[in-house]
Amino acid sequence: MSTLLLLLLLSNSCRLGQSMSREEKLKLRNQVVEMFDHAYSNYMDHAYPADELMPLTCRGRVRGQEPSRGDVDDALGKFSLTLIDTLDTLVLLNKTTEFEEAVRRVLRDVRLDNDIVVSVFETNIRVLGGLLGGHSMAVMLKDTGYHMQWYQDELLHMAKDVGLRLLPAFNTSSGLPYPRVNLKHGLRSPESRTGTETDTCTACAGTIILEFAALSRFTGDPVFEVHARRALDFLWEKRQRNSNLVGTTINIHSGEWVRRDSGVGAGIDSYYEYLLKAYILLGDDLFLQRFNIHYASIMKYISQPPLLLDVHIHKPLLPARTWMDSLLAFFPGLQVLKGDIRPAIETHEMLYQVTKKHNFLPEAFTTDFRVHWAQHPLRPEFAESTYFLYKATKDPYYLEVGRTVLDNLNRFARVPCGFAAMKDVRTGSHEDRMDSFFLAEMFKYLFLLFAEEEDLTFNVEDYIFTTEAHLLPLSLSTAPHAPSPANTTVQAPSLPHLSAYVKSLWSEEELDDSNFDWTCPNTRLLFPDPAFPRNLRDPIRSAVDKSCPRPAIHREPGMGRPPLRAQDFMANNPDHLELLRRMGVSLIHLKDGRVQLVQHATQAVSAVAAEDGMRFMQEMMELSSQQQKEQLPPRAVQIVSHPFFGRVVLTSGPAQFGTDLSKSITGVRGFVTVAEPYSGCAELSNAAFVQGRIALLQRGQCMFAEKARHIMKAGAIGGIVIDDNEGSSSDTAPLFQMAGDGRNTDDVTLPLLFLFYKEGNILLEALKEYREVEVLLSDKARDRASIFKGEPLPGILVESRRDVQEEEEDCSTDQTSPVPAATLDQSHVRTVEQDESAPHNEEVTPEEDVGPAIKRNPEPEEEPEVDKDSSRKSVEAMMADWREDLEAFQQMEDEL
Numbered sequence: 001m002s003t004l005l006l007l008l009l010l011s012n013s014c015r016l017g018q019s020m021s022r023e024e025k026l027k028l029r030n031q032v033v034e035m036f037d038h039a040y041s042n043y044m045d046h047a048y049p050a051d052e053l054m055p056l057t058c059r060g061r062v063r064g065q066e067p068s069r070g071d072v073d074d075a076l077g078k079f080s081l082t083l084i085d086t087l088d089t090l091v092l093l094n095k096t097t098e099f100e101e102a103v104r105r106v107l108r109d110v111r112l113d114n115d116i117v118v119s120v121f122e123t124n125i126r127v128l129g130g131l132l133g134g135h136s137m138a139v140m141l142k143d144t145g146y147h148m149q150w151y152q153d154e155l156l157h158m159a160k161d162v163g164l165r166l167l168p169a170f171n172t173s174s175g176l177p178y179p180r181v182n183l184k185h186g187l188r189s190p191e192s193r194t195g196t197e198t199d200t201c202t203a204c205a206g207t208i209i210l211e212f213a214a215l216s217r218f219t220g221d222p223v224f225e226v227h228a229r230r231a232l233d234f235l236w237e238k239r240q241r242n243s244n245l246v247g248t249t250i251n252i253h254s255g256e257w258v259r260r261d262s263g264v265g266a267g268i269d270s271y272y273e274y275l276l277k278a279y280i281l282l283g284d285d286l287f288l289q290r291f292n293i294h295y296a297s298i299m300k301y302i303s304q305p306p307l308l309l310d311v312h313i314h315k316p317l318l319p320a321r322t323w324m325d326s327l328l329a330f331f332p333g334l335q336v337l338k339g340d341i342r343p344a345i346e347t348h349e350m351l352y353q354v355t356k357k358h359n360f361l362p363e364a365f366t367t368d369f370r371v372h373w374a375q376h377p378l379r380p381e382f383a384e385s386t387y388f389l390y391k392a393t394k395d396p397y398y399l400e401v402g403r404t405v406l407d408n409l410n411r412f413a414r415v416p417c418g419f420a421a422m423k424d425v426r427t428g429s430h431e432d433r434m435d436s437f438f439l440a441e442m443f444k445y446l447f448l449l450f451a452e453e454e455d456l457t458f459n460v461e462d463y464i465f466t467t468e469a470h471l472l473p474l475s476l477s478t479a480p481h482a483p484s485p486a487n488t489t490v491q492a493p494s495l496p497h498l499s500a501y502v503k504s505l506w507s508e509e510e511l512d513d514s515n516f517d518w519t520c521p522n523t524r525l526l527f528p529d530p531a532f533p534r535n536l537r538d539p540i541r542s543a544v545d546k547s548c549p550r551p552a553i554h555r556e557p558g559m560g561r562p563p564l565r566a567q568d569f570m571a572n573n574p575d576h577l578e579l580l581r582r583m584g585v586s587l588i589h590l591k592d593g594r595v596q597l598v599q600h601a602t603q604a605v606s607a608v609a610a611e612d613g614m615r616f617m618q619e620m621m622e623l624s625s626q627q628q629k630e631q632l633p634p635r636a637v638q639i640v641s642h643p644f645f646g647r648v649v650l651t652s653g654p655a656q657f658g659t660d661l662s663k664s665i666t667g668v669r670g671f672v673t674v675a676e677p678y679s680g681c682a683e684l685s686n687a688a689f690v691q692g693r694i695a696l697l698q699r700g701q702c703m704f705a706e707k708a709r710h711i712m713k714a715g716a717i718g719g720i721v722i723d724d725n726e727g728s729s730s731d732t733a734p735l736f737q738m739a740g741d742g743r744n745t746d747d748v749t750l751p752l753l754f755l756f757y758k759e760g761n762i763l764l765e766a767l768k769e770y771r772e773v774e775v776l777l778s779d780k781a782r783d784r785a786s787i788f789k790g791e792p793l794p795g796i797l798v799e800s801r802r803d804v805q806e807e808e809e810d811c812s813t814d815q816t817s818p819v820p821a822a823t824l825d826q827s828h829v830r831t832v833e834q835d836e837s838a839p840h841n842e843e844v845t846p847e848e849d850v851g852p853a854i855k856r857n858p859e860p861e862e863e864p865e866v867d868k869d870s871s872r873k874s875v876e877a878m879m880a881d882w883r884e885d886l887e888a889f890q891q892m893e894d895e896l
Contacts, residue, residue, distance in 0.1 A: 035410065036089070040098075042055065044083075048082075051076040052433070054066075055430075062076075079111065086436070088136065090102060091458075106134070117181070124166060124208055124212070125270075125468040130440065130470060170231070171187065174234050176234055177205055177227075198251050198252060202247065202268045205231050206235050206270070208274075209229065210472060213282055238255045240262075248268055261320035263328065264298060265328035307324065308328050325364045326376070329382040332344035333387070335347075336392045348389055375425075380441035383441075383442055384469070402450065424634050427649070429650060440470070564579045582604065583609050583610065583612050585599045599613050601613065635778070637755065638775060638778065640774050640787055640788075641770070641773050645784065651735070652759070655754070664779070672775055673686070673689050673696065675697050678698045699721050705748060708752045722755050
């Protein structure tokens with residue numbers, strides 16, 4: 001957030017007591033630096049010059065060489081993204097020598113004319129913002145006379161090159177930019193492969209002004225600021241005039257709202273942020289006027305303390321959804337900048353309680369604080385708001401919040417080659433991903449949270465933070481700039497005069513609320529009672545703690561039910577097939593492996609049976625829709641033996657039969673052995689080796705339950721089925737839940753989990769390399785302190801300040817809807833085709849597999865292209881790197 005807050009608000013805020021000693025803060029600050037070094041050095045050692053680090057396989061993510069992740073990959077432009085995004089972080093963390101070397105690397109190695117299509121939004125905030133932040137730091141260091149004396153604005157020249165490559169995207173009648181542009185060919189040429197898009201998100205078009213205006217004022221070329229202002233003007237004109245809200249997605253040509261839901265999270269978030277910050281950086285009242293009008297509507301319609309809920313722009317009293325996304329965690333920090341501290345405290349406390357329940361803030365969570373989307377890509381917005389609330393209140397409570405963030409990152413996200421995003425916060429499983437914003441933002445805010453003034457080599461109050469936390473100097477407000485619109489005649493006073501103006505307000509006996517629209521109020525007057533922030537937080541903590549109701553099971557009366565329920569149907573059960581026949585429903589096996597259900601009412605044995613068939617088909621369609629929306633409970637395979645020691649967690653799918661790991665406190669721990677035969681479809685010839693171990697099996701050739709019975713007969717304590725589809729991965733494929741075989745499976749008493757090929761190959765390569773590999777099968781990754789209880793702890797383990805306790809029952813394993821007790825055996829209802837012109841002929845098309853499975857997230861997935869040799873090499877490199885890291889981890893632990 002802005003230095004305006006630091007100048008006008010923080011210096012006079014009350015201190016609530018020093019419950020954290022200076023030595024403790026220093027220790028935490030040093031810990032932040034050590035964590036940054038771990039992430040940055042692994043990127044430089046294993047990934048550079050690639051855009052991002054893949055921390056599980058210890059290699060760089062190069063676009064086109066990895067399976068596509070869709071829009072997420074639009075941030076990657078083969079321009080060493082992470083290094084550019086990290087430049088000003090190096091300076092803030094007092095790593096001047098590393099910064100100077102990083103700048104030389106950027107100038108020497110980075111190419112900006114790559115034939116690649118990138119996101120205009122991401123390239124602006126990360127690359128252009130990173131180069132401008134780096135330039136700002138280089139100039140500052142050069143002015144001190146000690147460093148960067150050779151620097152001649154080279155980063156600024158690169159920044160202008162980036163700006164010119166983005167400019168073609170603004171060539172629209174509305175002024176709103178296209179969402180993507182080709183770095184080399186621009187738009188609309190045969191080679192550009194872009195320029196046909198019609199829609200963009202509000203934040204994508206409205207988060208340009210800081211970087212483009214800074215570029216104009218640094219270079220003296222007004223063209224960039226002019227285009228950014230034009231886009232903001234158009235968005236303002238297209239706001240819904242009654243609610244004064246904006247939608248999430250807009251047509252860049254017509255200005256029509258494509259998505260009319262409105263909130264402060266994904267798709268809109270930084271549009272509001274940049275209106276307020278543009279006022280601070282550029283000194284134009286117009287931006288503040290617009291922000292205040294929007295903010296009043298946000299507080300009227302969207303803010304339902306402590307919640308922030310999306311609404312419809314035309315009917316703002318009508319909620320648009322019942323869940324919140326994690327990107328809205330920036331909003332309490334923006335409210336601090338606005339001076340509206342009370343709702344900032346309330347919303348932040350709600351976010352903190354959700355974080356404590358799940359260790360991280362889930363990518364989306366419901367209004368009763370259950371997991372909606374389970375991922376957590378190491379987003380920094382919660383840490384950002386924590387920092388600014390601490391600066392505004394000086395309440396040491398927020399230092400403890402920051403400590404929790406640090407502890408969770410080290411305990412759950414840290415891996416030998418960096419920090420891995422959480423694939424599922426409920427299980428603790430990882431994703432092979434470390435986004436550049438983790439280095440650009442997270443460590444800045446955490447360092448500033450624990451740093452004292454003398455720890456900083458420059459005055460951070462002279463800069464404003466962009467949405468990517470890049471530092472732009474406030475002195476740009478006095479630089480030459482594009483003319484303001486004709487209707488704007490009043491300029492904000494210069495910063496010293498504004499500061500004097502606000503300070504004069506503090507001397508008044510009573511606060512005038514109207515002044516809050518233009519200033520940051522004095523927290524000394526807002527919070528005369530040091531306990532006031534705590535009084536705001538306590539009710540919210542209680543509300544979240546009590547918000548995990550168990551859904552009651554409502555059973556419908558027996559009247560009107562078909563003789564066979566859709567949720568009980570087994571595709572290979574002869575009795576079920578006979579019931580379908582009597583109801584006029586036939587089952588067809590398609591060539592592509594799917595099973596199709598079709599009803600012909602005239603073929604039913606009676607009119608009553610035909611009605612039963614129609615009800616069955618309707619249930620099947622509802623079940624299909626429900627299962628597509630549900631998030632099935634994933635499980636975790638945690639490698640606990642040398643050299644992994646619990647630091648690697650693989651996402652796995654559960655079975656509908658056997659031991660329910662969600663009800664096991666300790667999980668099942670044992671060494672793994674490959675079953676012979678590998679398919680597990682016959683009695684095992686190596687039963688003596690499997691006894692007391694966890695058997696590895698290959699998918700296919702027989703039912704999952706049959707595999708489980710064979711390994712159980714051999715004395716196995718668990719089983720892991722590995723996909724035989726080369727290249728499949730939990731990164732790109734929906735999760736599997738293995739079903740039974742149509743028979744009673746109560747005799748299966750061991751756990752059986754499913755791994756996709758990529759994750760299974762990591763386990764097989766580990767077994768080949770180390771011979772003895774021990775894993776823990778559980779519902780979620782276990783804290784290493786509990787895994788090695790009573791044993792010496794290997795590697796680094798940063799202890800929490802609180803005793804490690806078993807988690808209380810929470811919402812981490814709850815789903816939005818309960819998973820049906822029984823589902824399709826050989827099939828999963830994936831698509832429903834209904835001929836409206838023939839209401840008596842209905843068909844449901846499930847997906848069949850030799851090993852039955854149920855999937856979630858049924859969106860079509862691209863077939864990943866995998867280079868087998870490079871995959872093998874990457875795994876081998878990962879193993880070697882882990883060995884080398886062990887000594888370093890042990891040394892770090894000794895130092896702690």
